[in-house]
Each structure stands twice: as structure tokens, then as C-alpha cells.
Amino acid sequence: MATRRTRWQEAGNSENFGKRFADLVSAGEDIDGEARLADTLLPRGARVLDAGAGMGRVTSALLRRGHEVVAIEPDETLVRQAREIYPGLPIEKRDILGLGPEDGPFDLVVCVGNVMIYLAEGTEIEALRAMRAVLGENGRILLGFHLQDQPSHARAYTAAEFEADLSAAGLRVDLRAGTYQLHPANEAYGVWVLSRAQSEAGR
Numbered sequence: 001m002a003t004r005r006t007r008w009q010e011a012g013n014s015e016n017f018g019k020r021f022a023d024l025v026s027a028g029e030d031i032d033g034e035a036r037l038a039d040t041l042l043p044r045g046a047r048v049l050d051a052g053a054g055m056g057r058v059t060s061a062l063l064r065r066g067h068e069v070v071a072i073e074p075d076e077t078l079v080r081q082a083r084e085i086y087p088g089l090p091i092e093k094r095d096i097l098g099l100g101p102e103d104g105p106f107d108l109v110v111c112v113g114n115v116m117i118y119l120a121e122g123t124e125i126e127a128l129r130a131m132r133a134v135l136g137e138n139g140r141i142l143l144g145f146h147l148q149d150q151p152s153h154a155r156a157y158t159a160a161e162f163e164a165d166l167s168a169a170g171l172r173v174d175l176r177a178g179t180y181q182l183h184p185a186n187e188a189y190g191v192w193v194l195s196r197a198q199s200e201a202g203r
């Protein structure tokens with residue numbers, strides 16, 4: 001399958017992104033917020049897909065918590081940085097759009113840090129369907145992105161537009177919050193826990 005150019009690639013920000021997070025890691029800053037919430041959603045030793053893993057920070061934090069994690073990331077620069085920063089990190093150069101049921105099943109797909117607003121234009125529903133396809137029976141998706149003040153080259157995506165798209169992809173909202181510490185939903189940032197819509201559960 002030909003991979004479509006993502007908004008992230010258009011932004012051309014990979015070197016800076018990896019370096020910024022590498023500096024935070026070196027300084028001992030807390031960059032594990034998303035992984036802590038993911039961990040609370042999981043049984044011990046669960047199987048997780050980090051979709052759009054970037055430089056690997058979430059994967060690394062979930063591995064440290066005892067989960068089996070597969071990281072996929074289409075940006076070559078970030079894959080290289082992930083391998084440098086976290087030697088041995090199980091990361092593959094792959095696009096969410098290429099996922100199929102044979103890649104699963106996962107207990108949780110983590111798709112955080114604005115991945116949804118950096119996808120290639122017009123691929124949001126396809127990406128949501130691809131993530132749904134790899135969920136195990138009670139599998140869920142943890143997802144979050146900026147609803148306002150998006151970073152450069154990221155698309156504007158309202159909560160209403162996103163929820164229409166996830167519904168079209170056969171998913172339902174189990175929870176919406178405003179932060180990874182589960183503050184109330186707000187207009188600035190969206191955090192969702194999703195699962196297969198009931199009518200789609202058996203498919």
C-alpha cells in the first residue's frame with residue numbers, strides 16, 4: 001500500500017521533536033502522563049499498540065510497567081531517534097493505515113500526542129477503522145489531541161467532527177476527558193477512551 005504523506009511530514013519538525021523530548025528525558029522531566037492513564041486501563045502484562053509512537057516515550061513507559069508493546073511510526077527520523085534514545089525499543093517503521101486484523105489482537109491502542117490531527121488529509125476515518133481492526137474482544141483505544149491552538153501544520157478537528165468520524169468507523173465513546181489526569185472535558189484538549197460500537201462488536 002502506498003503511504004500517503006502525513007501532515008506531520010509536511011510540518012518537517014521531526015528533528016526538533018525528538019531532541020525536545022530527549023532533553024526532557026535527560027532532565028528527568030515527567031513525560032509519562034499518557035502512559036500512566038493507559039496503565040490504569042489495563043490488566044497486568046497486557047498487549048498494547050502505540051500507534052504513531054514518535055520518539056518512543058509512551059512505549060518505553062509502558063514497557064517499564066510490564067506490558068508487551070508494539071510501537072509503529074512512519075517517520076524514519078523518529079524511528080531512528082527512538083532507537084537511539086531507548087536502545088532495544090520494539091519500534092517498526094509503519095503507518096496506521098497499513099494495520100489489519102492479523103496485527104492484533106491488542107488490549108489497548110494508544111494514539112496520543114496529536115497523532116489524529118497529523119494524519120494525512122482525509123484519512124481520519126480510515127485510521128480509526130484500522131485501529132479498531134486490531135482490537136481484542138474487550139480492547140480499547142486511548143486517544144488525545146489539541147482541540148484549540150493546534151501546532152503548526154496540524155488540522156483543526158472539533159470534538160463533534162471527531163465523534164462523528166469515530167462513529168462512522170464503528171467505534172463508541174466510553175469516556176471523554178480534558179486531560180490525561182481525567183479533568184473534565186473542555187474545549188482546549190480532548191482525551192477519549194473508545195471501544196467497538198455495540199452493533200459492530202461481533203464483526
Ligand SMILES: C[S@@+](CC[C@H](N)C(=O)[O-])C[C@H]1O[C@@H](n2cnc3c(N)ncnc32)[C@H](O)[C@@H]1O
Nearest residue numbers: 006008052053054075095096112113115118119
Ligand atoms: C506530535 S507526534 C506524537 C508522537 C507520540 N505519539 C508522542 O506522543 O510522543 C505526532 C505523530 O503522529 C504520527 N503520525 C501521523 N500520521 C500517522 C500515520 N498515518 N500512522 C502512524 N503515525 C502517524 C507522526 O509520524 C508523529 O510521530
